[in-house]
Amino acid sequence: MTDIEWDDHIAVTRSGDSDYSADLSEGWLVGGGINGGYLLATIGNALSQVAPGKPDPFAVSAHYLSASVPGPATVSTRVLRDGGSVATLAADLVQGGDTRITVLATYGDLGRLPDDVRTTATPPAMAPLEQCVPNTMAPPEVRKFAPLMDRFDMRFDPDCIGWAVGKPDGNGLLQAWFRLNGERDPDPVALLMVVDALPPVTFDLGMPGWAPTLELTAHVRAKPAPGWLRVSHHTRNIAGGMFEEDCEVWDSADRLVAQSRQLARQPR
Amino acid sequence: MTDIEWDDHIAVTRSGDSDYSADLSEGWLVGGGINGGYLLATIGNALSQVAPGKPDPFAVSAHYLSASVPGPATVSTRVLRDGGSVATLAADLVQGGDTRITVLATYGDLGRLPDDVRTTATPPAMAPLEQCVPNTMAPPEVRKFAPLMDRFDMRFDPDCIGWAVGKPDGNGLLQAWFRLNGERDPDPVALLMVVDALPPVTFDLGMPGWAPTLELTAHVRAKPAPGWLRVSHHTRNIAGGMFEEDCEVWDSADRLVAQSRQLARQPR
Numbered sequence: 163m164t165d166i167e168w169d170d171h172i173a174v175t176r177s178g179d180s181d182y183s184a185d186l187s188e189g190w191l192v193g194g195g196i197n198g199g200y201l202l203a204t205i206g207n208a209l210s211q212v213a214p215g216k217p218d219p220f221a222v223s224a225h226y227l228s229a230s231v232p233g234p235a236t237v238s239t240r241v242l243r244d245g246g247s248v249a250t251l252a253a254d255l256v257q258g259g260d261t262r263i264t265v266l267a268t269y270g271d272l273g274r275l276p277d278d279v280r281t282t283a284t285p286p287a288m289a290p291l292e293q294c295v296p297n298t299m300a301p302p303e304v305r306k307f308a309p310l311m312d313r314f315d316m317r318f319d320p321d322c323i324g325w326a327v328g329k330p331d332g333n334g335l336l337q338a339w340f341r342l343n344g345e346r347d348p349d350p351v352a353l354l355m356v357v358d359a360l361p362p363v364t365f366d367l368g369m370p371g372w373a374p375t376l377e378l379t380a381h382v383r384a385k386p387a388p389g390w391l392r393v394s395h396h397t398r399n400i401a402g403g404m405f406e407e408d409c410e411v412w413d414s415a416d417r418l419v420a421q422s423r424q425l426a427r428q429p430r
Numbered sequence: 431m432t433d434i435e436w437d438d439h440i441a442v443t444r445s446g447d448s449d450y451s452a453d454l455s456e457g458w459l460v461g462g463g464i465n466g467g468y469l470l471a472t473i474g475n476a477l478s479q480v481a482p483g484k485p486d487p488f489a490v491s492a493h494y495l496s497a498s499v500p501g502p503a504t505v506s507t508r509v510l511r512d513g514g515s516v517a518t519l520a521a522d523l524v525q526g527g528d529t530r531i532t533v534l535a536t537y538g539d540l541g542r543l544p545d546d547v548r549t550t551a552t553p554p555a556m557a558p559l560e561q562c563v564p565n566t567m568a569p570p571e572v573r574k575f576a577p578l579m580d581r582f583d584m585r586f587d588p589d590c591i592g593w594a595v596g597k598p599d600g601n602g603l604l605q606a607w608f609r610l611n612g613e614r615d616p617d618p619v620a621l622l623m624v625v626d627a628l629p630p631v632t633f634d635l636g637m638p639g640w641a642p643t644l645e646l647t648a649h650v651r652a653k654p655a656p657g658w659l660r661v662s663h664h665t666r667n668i669a670g671g672m673f674e675e676d677c678e679v680w681d682s683a684d685r686l687v688a689q690s691r692q693l694a695r696q697p698r
């Protein structure tokens with residue numbers, strides 16, 4: 163146990179040559195399922211340990227097979243190739259013989275990348291932290307339904323929060339400030355959770371409800387600076403019962419530290 | 431053999447319970463390597479055959495381990511889960527014992543998806559086909575270096591073609607019309623190639639040269655209508671020696687039929 167709940171929640175213990183045991187926390191439940199980002203970070207935490215000198219996720223691709231439940235789980239890992247500056251890894255999150263999530267990942271050392279930045283992307287245009295709407299304002303029934311809301315301080319941009327009062331803005335855009343409990347600073351593995359921590363962007367389109375992820379790929383582009391993160395979710399293509407959700411995570415130093423895209427089913 | 435070279439190039443023959451043999455065509459060489467999109471389509475073609483009633487890629491995530499060479503290859507497939515409307519599949523492209531590409535995929539039947547479309551994305555703003563610059567205008571030395579240029583009719587938007595005359599526009603944007611040789615109409619598997627057929631978007635940033643893909647994920651969102659496709663490549667975040675390349679493919683009916691993102695290394 164540490165004094166930071168996040169580190170306990172994603173903790174893994176080596177239980178075999180390439181297996182790691184985890185204890186999935188009920189604290190990350192949302193409705194009947196466990197938040198997919200938290201699960202991905204737990205897998206990512208195990209993968210941090212398998213290729214010497216390559217602790218950081220560069221690209222992680224996850225396909226979601228079945229809903230996880232709180233309690234014991236095993237992360238089975240494989241090193242597909244480890245040579246040069248990156249390693250290609252695979253992992254499965256398994257509970258009671260059922261694979262929940264299967265992952266391919268490219269890991270390396272973010273600290274050894276060159277310093278060049280030629281980003282034309284700009285940080286999300288959103289209100290200052292103190293003008294944003296904290297998740298602690300959610301009604302008790304919502305917080306009971308979604309215990310994960312108690313794991314972090316999330317401040318929603320008031321320009322994208324109409325859905326919370328039954329008036330979705332319809333732009334396919336959600337934005338929020340984000341910080342883990344205990345002011346636990348972000349790191350590359352935590353970003354794998356941050357990219358999937360906000361409500362589904364479909365909330366902003368008048369489609370509340372669970373949006374099961376089919377596939378999510380995250381690119382971690384830099385080690386995040388300490389402090390608050392800014393997170394945006396955006397979708398442009400709702401079609402055939404599915405939608406893509408693009409996420410960007412910016413750190414306190416105005417660096418774009420993670421980009422992700424997922425394909426999810428529309429809420430029913 | 432068929433009268434359409436594309437179908438010969440991606441052909442696979444079942445050679446074991448879950449293995450398929452392929453013959454990688456030298457026609458898709460570009461510099462020292464084989465085009466990654468062509469390889470992904472060949473893998474995708476094998477995966478089309480493994481889950482009954484689920485012939486179409488919905489989401490395909492590929493991590494690239496080593497450079498392929500023309501000649502025999504094996505696509506080894508696994509069904510991780512097949513139930514309900516989608517199947518989760520895995521595949522490795524192997525040559526001489528070396529894994530070239532490892533893939534996770536979610537397959538289904540695009541023909542059984544609901545018809546709803548609420549896309550806010552708009553087709554790429556680009557010049558009409560007849561005003562665009564055909565790839566056949568490339569100098570002979572380029573076409574010798576990149577035989578793949580002879581596999582399709584690609585017409586570059588003149589607003590994004592400065593790189594071809596040594597004056598890159600610097601916007602991180604490439605756009606082109608695309609059609610396979612023999613007017614072979616696009617299908618979902620072919621889209622896995624189309625998302626990686628244009629030159630790297632870094633050409634537009636004054637960084638010519640090969641940009642090795644670390645990871646590429648493609649979402650096929652609809653069966654493409656017959657005829658020409660419009661393809662755009664865009665990047666916003668060049669940092670740490672890597673860049674993301676977002677691709678959209680639009681069909682002749684103005685439908686966004688594929689979206690992809692790859693993480694690649696900057697050309698040296």
